[in-house]
Amino acid sequence: MVTDRTLERAKQFFFRNFERLFVLLLVASLLAINYLIDRKFAFLSFYYLPIILAGFFGGRRFAVFAGVFVGALVFFFQAFEGLGMEAGLTEDALLTIIPWGGFLILTGYVVGGLAEQRAARLADLRNAYLATLEVLTFHIESTENNQQGHSTRVADLAAAMGAALKLSERELENLRIAALLHEVGTADQRVLRLLSRSVTDARVTVASALRGAAEIIAEYTHYYEVVGDDWDIEALPIPLTVKILAVADAFETLQMATPVRQAFTRWNALEEVEKGAGKTFAREPVRALRVVAGRPELAAPAKAVSAG
Secondary structure (H helix, E strand, C coil), rough: HHHHHHHHHHHHHHHHCCHHHHHHHHHHHHHHHHHCCCCCCCHHHHHHHHHHHHHHHHHHHHHHHHHHHHHHHHHHHHHHHCCCCCCCCCHHHHHHHHHHHHHHHHHHHHHHHHHHHHHHHHHHHHHHHHHHHHHHHHHHHHHHHHHHHHHHHHCCCCHHHHHHHCCCCCHHHHHHHHHHCCHHHHHCHHHHHHHHHHCCCCCCCCHHHHHHHHHHHHHCCCHHHHCCCCCHHHHHHCCCCHHHHHHHHHHHCCCEEECCCCCHHHHHHHHHHHCEECEEHHHHHHHHHHCCCCCCHHHHHHHHHHEE
């Protein structure tokens, strides 16, 4: 689990600093070609690969900018040092560099556009199945008026806490789906069994979309059997996403009335959760809850859902 977390952080660092790393790679590669390769023009086709990469990960605008940047560097080196021919922007040099640079920029434009279309379709699909899950959980909870919208509020809160703790987009999506479905087991065991099977059974078609969420739910099912006064929760091998879900669920549950107690106010619920920090709840998610719970935009949607 530690290895997976380290790998996820490395990927997150790469994508967060992709543009800077990409520019450094372009400059370093051009310098290497200029000083180490004799037939420099023969290696200019190498730049189609990084431009395709720029279009796929950075989109159309970044890919075009990268193509213009590479073209400008090639013009600069040709003008002052020469790239396998006499230095200067001679007619032969321009007839070679201009078509190459034009096709390079066009490649970035086309690949970037296709990548943006693909990302838009994936976002639409993701939003569609998240909306379906929200409708499902709201329908299940509608049998008990005091629980209407509970899972949606937990999902919103858990996602905000995860963002405050700098989880990756993939971890945030898995956490949000797990929070939406964390109550499903008590209402329909078939759905929970399907989610549990998706962790280990590749034949289950929901595996690719819900496997991460299923792992969180499976861990959370046994959460309160593991934590307690006898153990420091920070020493337990519980994923951070599960710890966040536990804090968000407890905070929202305390604000709902039950047959044996009245509903806690928002700040009383926060104080109650903070009492369990280090034992029942991990300290980092509790600190994130303290930050997120003070944001007025989180309180408004919760009231709107419960009023419906």
